[in-house]
Amino acid sequence: MERNNLFPVFLKLESLSTLIVGGGNVGLEKLSAVLKNSPAANVTIVARNIQEPIKELARKHAHVKLEERNFKLWDLWDKDLVILATDNRQLHETIRKFARTRKLLINVADTPDLCDFYLGSVVTKGNLKIGVSTNGKSPTISKRIREYLEEALPEDTNDLLNNMQKIREQIKGDFSHKVKVLNDITTSFLETGTTPVNP
Numbered sequence: 001m002e003r004n005n006l007f008p009v010f011l012k013l014e015s016l017s018t019l020i021v022g023g024g025n026v027g028l029e030k031l032s033a034v035l036k037n038s039p040a041a042n043v044t045i046v047a048r049n050i051q052e053p054i055k056e057l058a059r060k061h062a063h064v065k066l067e068e069r070n071f072k073l074w075d076l077w078d079k080d081l082v083i084l085a086t087d088n089r090q091l092h093e094t095i096r097k098f099a100r101t102r103k104l105l106i107n108v109a110d111t112p113d114l115c116d117f118y119l120g121s122v123v124t125k126g127n128l129k130i131g132v133s134t135n136g137k138s139p140t141i142s143k144r145i146r147e148y149l150e151e152a153l154p155e156d157t158n159d160l161l162n163n164m165q166k167i168r169e170q171i172k173g174d175f176s177h178k179v180k181v182l183n184d185i186t187t188s189f190l191e192t193g194t195t196p197v198n199p
């Protein structure tokens with residue numbers, strides 16, 4: 001069977017610097033995806049023209065910086081991640097080349113071949129986060145799976161996580177004993193979805 005070889009990680013964008021080039025519809029979509037997950041992310045948007053909804057988002061998020069001008073190579077200098085969202089494929093190829101020489105990770109809208117990483121659909125219930133990828137096969141199916149999981153996960157999922165955190169702090173003994181207790185009290189989770197009680 002075919003498989004998805006992408007390696008998923010969850011990034012702390014508050015302590016990284018993200019550059020988005022392009023301030024149109026796609027730039028807005030990418031910025032919204034970033035801020036929905038990481039409202040305090042450090043993001044710089046460089047674009048010749050920046051749409052009003054992006055300016056509005058920037059007003060609400062102190063760590064979003066707008067630069068309304070053409071992209072310059074030195075924009076890459078102090079960045080960790082780069083997202084390209086202009087309407088200029090040639091520009092994207094050039095920026096990608098320079099970004100790779102600096103070992104930056106880059107996502108290029110609408111051009112999977114030029115991407116080092118893809119965005120995913122994201123399910124969030126409190127502290128729980130699930131990222132969905134179809135390996136670029138169908139973003140629409142990613143979106144549908146997100147909707148399905150959002151509906152299916154119980155509203156008290158976050159209470160469950162907080163309860164488990166308390167329990168794991170309380171359990172005494174060595175590591176293997178802790179693992180056993182935590183496994184034992186969660187065996188029924190898949191059937192009932194219920195919050196475990198203190199052992």
Ligand SMILES: C[C@@]1(CC(=O)O)c2cc3[nH]c(cc4nc(cc5[nH]c(cc(n2)[C@H]1CCC(=O)O)[C@@](C)(CC(=O)O)[C@@H]5CCC(=O)O)C(CC(=O)O)=C4CCC(=O)O)c(CCC(=O)O)c3CC(=O)O
Nearest residue numbers: 033110118119120121133134135136138139140142143146
């Ligand atoms: C490879 C990837 C790279 C990347 O962008 O990171 C990519 C690429 C492309 N997207 C395209 C189109 C659409 N993208 C969406 C939506 C989303 N796209 C997202 C991710 C990804 N999109 C990465 C793979 C994710 C995976 O593996 O599943 C999501 C999950 C996350 C996000 O972007 O935040 C977000 C859903 C968020 C949510 O709601 O949960 C919709 C649907 C809609 O908007 O309703 C459509 C139209 C319908 C369709 O095509 O399915 C096109 C063709 C453009 C054209 O036709 O010209 C390409 C280029 C190509 O495939 O060649």
Ligand SMILES: NC(=O)C1=CN([C@@H]2O[C@H](COP(=O)(O)OP(=O)(O)OC[C@H]3O[C@@H](n4cnc5c(N)ncnc54)[C@H](O)[C@@H]3O)[C@@H](O)[C@H]2O)C=CC1
Nearest residue numbers: 022023024025026027046047048049069070071085086087
């Ligand atoms: N809007 C959409 O939902 C979709 C868009 N696309 C494609 O994605 C690309 C981007 O789409 P949109 O965001 O709608 O385009 P857009 O025209 O609204 O935005 C392009 C942005 O790039 C900026 N830009 C262009 N050259 C620049 C440069 N040298 N330096 C700095 N900024 C520069 C512009 O100022 C503008 O902010 C297009 O190629 C489009 O065909 C594909 C599928 C869907």
